[in-house]
Amino acid sequence: MKKLINHPSDVVLEMVQGIVAAYPNEVELLPDTTVIVRKQKTNGKVGIVSGGGSGHEPAHAGYVGKGMLDAAVAGEAFTSPGPDQVLEAIKAADSGAGVLLVIKNYSGDVMNFEMAAELAEAEGITVEKVIVNDDVAVEDSTYTTGRRGIAGTIFVHKIAGALAETGASLQEVHAAAEKVVQQVRSMGMALSPCIVPGNGKPSFVLGDNEMEMGMGIHGEPGLEREELKSADEVAEKLLQPILEEGVFKTGDHVAVMVNGLGATPLMELYIVNRKIQELLKEKGLHMTKTYVGNYMTAFEMAGCSLTLLRLDDQLYELLQAPCDAPGF
Amino acid sequence: MKKLINHPSDVVLEMVQGIVAAYPNEVELLPDTTVIVRKQKTNGKVGIVSGGGSGHEPAHAGYVGKGMLDAAVAGEAFTSPGPDQVLEAIKAADSGAGVLLVIKNYSGDVMNFEMAAELAEAEGITVEKVIVNDDVAVEDSTYTTGRRGIAGTIFVHKIAGALAETGASLQEVHAAAEKVVQQVRSMGMALSPCIVPGNGKPSFVLGDNEMEMGMGIHGEPGLEREELKSADEVAEKLLQPILEEGVFKTGDHVAVMVNGLGATPLMELYIVNRKIQELLKEKGLHMTKTYVGNYMTAFEMAGCSLTLLRLDDQLYELLQAPCDAPGF
Numbered sequence: 001m002k003k004l005i006n007h008p009s010d011v012v013l014e015m016v017q018g019i020v021a022a023y024p025n026e027v028e029l030l031p032d033t034t035v036i037v038r039k040q041k042t043n044g045k046v047g048i049v050s051g052g053g054s055g056h057e058p059a060h061a062g063y064v065g066k067g068m069l070d071a072a073v074a075g076e077a078f079t080s081p082g083p084d085q086v087l088e089a090i091k092a093a094d095s096g097a098g099v100l101l102v103i104k105n106y107s108g109d110v111m112n113f114e115m116a117a118e119l120a121e122a123e124g125i126t127v128e129k130v131i132v133n134d135d136v137a138v139e140d141s142t143y144t145t146g147r148r149g150i151a152g153t154i155f156v157h158k159i160a161g162a163l164a165e166t167g168a169s170l171q172e173v174h175a176a177a178e179k180v181v182q183q184v185r186s187m188g189m190a191l192s193p194c195i196v197p198g199n200g201k202p203s204f205v206l207g208d209n210e211m212e213m214g215m216g217i218h219g220e221p222g223l224e225r226e227e228l229k230s231a232d233e234v235a236e237k238l239l240q241p242i243l244e245e246g247v248f249k250t251g252d253h254v255a256v257m258v259n260g261l262g263a264t265p266l267m268e269l270y271i272v273n274r275k276i277q278e279l280l281k282e283k284g285l286h287m288t289k290t291y292v293g294n295y296m297t298a299f300e301m302a303g304c305s306l307t308l309l310r311l312d313d314q315l316y317e318l319l320q321a322p323c324d325a326p327g328f
Numbered sequence: 329m330k331k332l333i334n335h336p337s338d339v340v341l342e343m344v345q346g347i348v349a350a351y352p353n354e355v356e357l358l359p360d361t362t363v364i365v366r367k368q369k370t371n372g373k374v375g376i377v378s379g380g381g382s383g384h385e386p387a388h389a390g391y392v393g394k395g396m397l398d399a400a401v402a403g404e405a406f407t408s409p410g411p412d413q414v415l416e417a418i419k420a421a422d423s424g425a426g427v428l429l430v431i432k433n434y435s436g437d438v439m440n441f442e443m444a445a446e447l448a449e450a451e452g453i454t455v456e457k458v459i460v461n462d463d464v465a466v467e468d469s470t471y472t473t474g475r476r477g478i479a480g481t482i483f484v485h486k487i488a489g490a491l492a493e494t495g496a497s498l499q500e501v502h503a504a505a506e507k508v509v510q511q512v513r514s515m516g517m518a519l520s521p522c523i524v525p526g527n528g529k530p531s532f533v534l535g536d537n538e539m540e541m542g543m544g545i546h547g548e549p550g551l552e553r554e555e556l557k558s559a560d561e562v563a564e565k566l567l568q569p570i571l572e573e574g575v576f577k578t579g580d581h582v583a584v585m586v587n588g589l590g591a592t593p594l595m596e597l598y599i600v601n602r603k604i605q606e607l608l609k610e611k612g613l614h615m616t617k618t619y620v621g622n623y624m625t626a627f628e629m630a631g632c633s634l635t636l637l638r639l640d641d642q643l644y645e646l647l648q649a650p651c652d653a654p655g656f
Contacts, residue, residue: 002519002520002536002537002539002556002630003596004519004559004562004592004596004597004599004600004631004632005558005559005596005599006558006559006560006599011595011599014559014598014599014602015595015598015599015602016598017602018597018598018599018600018601018602018605018620019598019620021601021602021605021606021615021618022586022598022601022605022618022619022620023618024615054595055593055595057593057594057595057598058594062594191330191331191332192330208330209330211330228330230333230334230335231332231333231334231342232334234332258350262591262593263590263591263628263630264332264628265383265385265590265625265627265628266385266386266390266622266625267339267343267382267383267385267627268331268332268333269332269346270342270343270344270346270347270350270385271332271333271334271339271342271343271346272332272346273346273349273350274342274343274345274346274349276349277346277349277350278349287349287352290349290350290351291350292346292347292350292654294594294622297593297594299593299595300591300592300593300630302330302591302628303332304332326620
């Protein structure tokens with residue numbers, strides 16, 4: 001697979017440099033790191049930090065901005081960033097009110113972010129964390145104990161970020177983020193693999209007429225590999241396991257995200273969304289806000305994921321709050 | 329190539345239905361058409377209408393919203409919409425102050441939009457038009473006499489849309505749109521083809537180590553097919569012919585768009601942007617606003633385009649003005 005890169009070993013650094021070059025008034029790179037931080041700091045605001053392996057753009061650097069993240073740590077491709085980089089992000093994001101870490105549930109991320117939290121606490125910074133595990137597909141996957149964190153993470157960023165902007169305390173921001181984690185569920189599927197730069201080999205192989213339901217955003221195994229279905233059938237297969245969770249009840253208001261994994265045209269995502277919305281109506285769920293686009297990708301993987309978030313008044317208001325992050 | 333669709337003949341209708349399902353409070357579908365219009369009309373505002381063949385999403389339906397388009401006409405895949413549909417869009421967008429048509433320079437679009445304009449004039453609606461021909465790659469291509477219109481079109485939408493929102497006259501909006509056309513230039517390149525739904529065959533074939541500079545957004549021939557280069561070299565090859573136009577001079581302020589064609593990861597677009605910004609600085613051009621993302625795609629084609637717009641105070645202010653369109 002052909003890539004517009006220079007050298008595989010430089011992709012992450014050059015990417016974050018390219019982000020800063022695009023938004024030089026809004027964000028900057030911490031020296032000697034791949035940590036993107038907001039240029040304007042609000043004193044006394046809770047800091048929101050996230051990050052993880054690269055290859056999921058715009059996650060996470062694209063979500064740094066007013067109303068969302070204060071700092072994002074970019075690890076190597078599909079590889080958790082080390083605790084030293086996360087620590088730098090925490091220090092940069094802290095302005096006296098403490099920092100919330102938003103961690104996707106992969107063993108490497110959890111370990112490194114928790115280690116960084118301990119180091120930061122030792123330096124006198126109060127740190128709280130949420131671990132996002134919205135993917136209903138599988139338990140205990142290649143890189144995970146428990147469930148994986150995927151596109152639902154972006155709702156955590158948005159809601160925690162919006163609440164922090166109001167001057168809420170770390171405890172309040174943490175509680176809202178935890179509520180999102182409790183009320184968000186996702187399910188993904190893939191049509192074709194991606195290639196990690198420098199690796200050269202596809203992350204997995206699917207037949208010409210195959211798809212995989214429940215595949216992870218690093219190509220981790222899903223639920224079943226099966227014959228390619230129509231968009232409407234895929235929509236049903238994505239929604240069903242989410243609804244079986246018991247989180248969403250008739251009459252609930254929900255936010256919907258139909259997320260592309262990188263190479264799937266927006267046209268197809270809209271066609272999937274069409275059926276999702278029809279099914280939600282049938283189930284008596286009220287769609288209050290919908291997002292269709294590439295929010296949590298896997299390089300040039302083709303496929304999509306569906307995320308549902310149960311809303312109450314607080315979450316709805318925070319979701320609607322203004323946000324300057326370029327990726328949202 | 330696998331697609332998340334139902335039946336190839338339904339993709340455009342189901343896509344626009346999926347868009348309305350995503351943003352039901354903001355947009356609606358005109359009955360028996362594939363025309364997306366704003367739900368809230370501002371009386372006495374100049375209407376802005378665009379459109380063209382589908383497959384370029386979020387162009388154009390994703391640009392319908394306050395501060396941008398009033399109506400977008402979605403033709404079949406890579407096929408101009410007929411004059412009857414364009415006429416319906418014009419009638420819906422008119423609220424007494426006339427309508428500006430933003431047309432990409434493809435023979436089918438020009439013919440059908442001009443025919444619709446005549447029909448609308450016959451019904452008493454004042455219509456002006458701009459034809460966008462920003463692609464510097466080639467003259468007289470497969471579907472075009474003169475130069476093709478590509479991602480620069482989005483700057484025309486944004487600026488005309490923002491000016492119309494201020495209550496400016498059709499003459500003023502037309503003049504600003506023409507100014508953008510005069511001052512915007514683009515150049516694209518492709519790494520891999522797309523497949524039009526129902527066609528089944530790739531739009532062109534490139535070798536494993538080949539790229540094509542100057543390729544059009546429907547796979548029209550470019551300048552040269554050559555060995556795949558690094559991202560930095562590609563950035564130079566995109567920028568050089570744009571600068572040779574003589575439109576951009578040392579000290580000018582410019583808006584930059586690094587646009588993905590569909591399947592190219594955002595990571596790669598940022599890496600290309602990094603070099604573009606470096607080169608712009610070397611040339612003494614001031615980057616005032618940058619956009620990196622998928623703005624004018626070609627289904628799942630891999631590759632990118634670069635667009636530069638020379639800014640003056642008016643264009644800068646209009647570019648910065650608020651905009652609710654989901655695709656921008």
